[in-house]
Amino acid sequence: MSFIQYIARIQFGLESRLTIPHELELAGIRRPLIVADRGLEATGVLARAVEAIEGSHYPRFLDVPTPPTEEAVLAGLARYRAEGCDGVLAIGGGSAMDAGKAIALLATHQGPLVRFLARTGGSASIGRLAPIVAVPTTAGTGSEIGRGASVTLDDGEKGVFLSPQLVPVAAVCDPELTIGLPPRLTAATGIDAFTHAFEAFTSAAYNPPADAIALDAIARIRAMLPRAVSQGGDLEVRSEVMMGATEAAMTTWKGLGATHALSMPFDDLGLHHGTVVGVVLPHTVRSLRRAVPAERFERLCAALDSSPDGLEDDLLAFARSLGLPGGLAELGVDRGFLPTAAAIAETTPFNQTVPRRLSTAEYLQIAEAAW
Template identity: 40%
Template structure:
């Protein structure tokens, strides 16, 4: 049984961002860096947050986070952190700014390069409690990074690798569904499918962790029943609330481990040849992976189907395919720009991804290529 630790302070409700000054004071911060992206700045949400921070409009802001956080952007943010004499970080946005903020929190206190702290390269134990304090404020409902202990980063060599440690869990999380009310339908759909995939993959993983499994099952229930409503009626407050809760719960279940969908999505998302959104990749890959795992997860699939509201007689993979179609997700990897000739390289790299270790049914490189072909 893995050690279970959900101990971070979370504000969760409409209007929760009003508590940011209290959280900043509780952590003793006087000059935190705001890490966000240009899209969030354009919505005006960043200005609302800086108004609540100690230096107001003079708050140091790094808004250069790319859609897949990179080693290069991390180095730029670290330089700004030091230049402005910052003492902590407020991360605002989707998973990318929150993951980049965690990478910055390591480097500004530990030194070295980000590669020194990559999990599969033995870097996890090098991350200590010295990390700079992070307050995470999500503006999407998908990654759950505001309560997660890891960051998925794109490196200069094209690999997408994770830094993971309990010390990376943000010291405070502020989950305000109001910040997602203006999220466009396609981004709502893609990030929502990320949350749903988290719930499903954690629930069926090969790790025995009943508390995390229960949380994962509830994540899947909420996401499956709320996502389509949130996509089609972005102002629906209950749907937005439930999707943000699903997102947070999905990340709380990460201690049970993810699976093959994420292994493949991490690798494809790191490809230099084309930009691929992580949540959209999860949506497209999920049905094929569900079919691959089906022979050994009949009971778990039945429970998921019941909680998710899958119609009688419909398989779980068929339900996901239908949901994808209704919310506007691509029908295939080829429609996203993936090339068949990449499959051997993607399969080999994915075998090394940390999520492969916890996937329900252990794949070979040939299995991964078959899954890619099925989703193509």
């Protein structure tokens, strides 16, 4: 038996941000808490995102760090309750959207957040949330239509939360809101989206619709992301990358894999998630080649115009073309941390959806190669 679900409303295209008032109304949200960050406010992107509702003076919570923390979520929850809010309007990258999801979760559930961790079965305790409308300003995380959220807990763990209830009721994807994203962040968020589709396709879960979407996303992002990095003001290119990221998010119902499992302990060090993902991805190919059926592996390579024997080198070249770091050492990772990272990777929810579960020793081999 397979579980196949696609449930989010998506408004996509230039000026789709003007549909936000309509989506709030459809969701039954009369007084949303706007969840974003100070950087988005400083660049003017937040003002552009909410221009259609600017006169409403909705309350805001802008103290969202990257990555989002439990402390920040509780501060946002206090603002939500003090302002009498009845829903969340999350605007930004993955941090803002994940924080918005956690605020909506605690607004309707008794905490603490640790109760709802996926790794301990907490997903079953997640019921209906306060409604969320999500507006991405990057083309990468897919949190705007995804069933997951990640928040760093008070004990330092990067907590992963998974439930269909965490899917926002609507996503408003306006490529114009990504125009000001710097090249490095364009590359890092874009390769994160690419990896969502890559790892979803290689997952053993049975979901042919997701597989078809994943292959299109892989080809689309591979072709257009380097242009988005070098030609960030091109709206057509930005639209193509955002569509690829949206497609990639649709595929993650199949689950992710070794790259995301191994990224989690490095995320806990404060490193940018997408950057780590881009560095690690090529070095997971050897484990995939042993676990993914040859026919599927060939279909994956065809989408990338690569060969089974040359895929690792092609992915390394792709990362280099985006200006990503050459290894974890370049990011300042101490080699002595690698065994700890490998042990954590084995325990993550993502190691449950790899084509074949990997051991700590296998994750250490990948980490050493990526270092």
